[in-house]
Amino acid sequence: MATPDFIREIRASAGHQLLFLPGVSVVVFDDEGRVLLGRRVDSGEWSIIGGIPEPGEQPAETAVREVYEETAVRCVVERVVLVDALRPVTYPNGDRCQFMDICLKCRAVGGEARVNDDESLEVGWFPVDALPGLDEFALFRIKQAMTDEPTWFAPMTEQ
Template sequence: MPTPDFIRAIRASAGHQLLFLPGVSAVVLDDAGRVLLGRRADTGNWSIIGGIPEPGEEPAATAVREVYEETAVRSVAERVVLVQAFQKPITYPNGDRCQFMDITFRCRATGGEARVNDEESLDVGWFPVDALPELQEFAVFRIKQALADGPAWFQPAER
C-alpha cells in the first residue's frame, strides 16, 4: 500500500523507528459467495484488501474506500469480523518498521467490475472459497472468520 501523507510526515521526524499503526482489512463477498482478492504489487502475493485509515476516518469507511481504490468494486461493510494486533513488526525494504492493529470487516459487493484500480495491485479477482490461491495465514484466518456467523474474534485478555 502506498504510504499515506500523514505517515510520511511522521516518518520525516521518526525515521525508521517502529510505529504502531491502525489497519483495516476487508473480506469482500459477492452474491455467489466468492471472495475478492488482490495480488499485491509490493510482495506479489494474493491477499484480502486493506489499508490505513486517514486521520478521523471511521474504520468501516476505510474498508469501503480501500476496496474501491484498489479494485473498483463498490461495497458495504456488514460487520466487524476480527480485531487483532499483529504479533510481529513488519520491516519494509526501505527500513521502515510498523506494527499494525487490524480491524477486519466482512463486506458485501454492491457494484462495479473487479479490476486493478491503482498501483497497489498487480491483479484482482473473485475466487470461490474452495479454490483460493495461496494466501498467508492471516488472510486465511480472516476469511474463515468472515464466513462464520459467530461474533467478532479477538484475543481474550489474560488474567
C-alpha cells in the same frame, strides 16, 4: 500498500522508530459467495484488500474506500470480523510498524472487479473452495468472516 502522506510526515521526524498504526483488512463477498482478492505489487502474492485509515476516517469508511480504490468494486460493511494487534514488521528501508488490524466483512453492491490503482497486479473473485495460495493472515480472516461467530479478539497475554 502505498505509504500515506501523513505517515511520510511522521517518519520525517520519527525516523525508523516503531510506529503503532491502525489498519483495516476487508473480506468482500459477492452474491455467489465468492471472495474478492488482489495480487499485490509489493509481494506478488494474493491477499484480501486492506489499507491504513486517513486521519479522522472511520474503519468502515476505510474499508469501502480501499476496496473501491484497489478493485473498482462498491461494497457495504456488514460486520466487524476481528480485531488483532499484529506482530511488528520491519520494511526494507528500516521503517518499523505494528498494525492494529480491524477486519471487516463486506458485501459487494456494484462495480466490476479490475485493477484500479498501482497497488495490485491483478484482482478477481474466487470461490472459497478454490482460493489461490494465501497466507495465514488472509485465510484466517476469510474463515472468520464466513462464520456467524461474534467478533474475534486475540487471546490476552498473561501479565
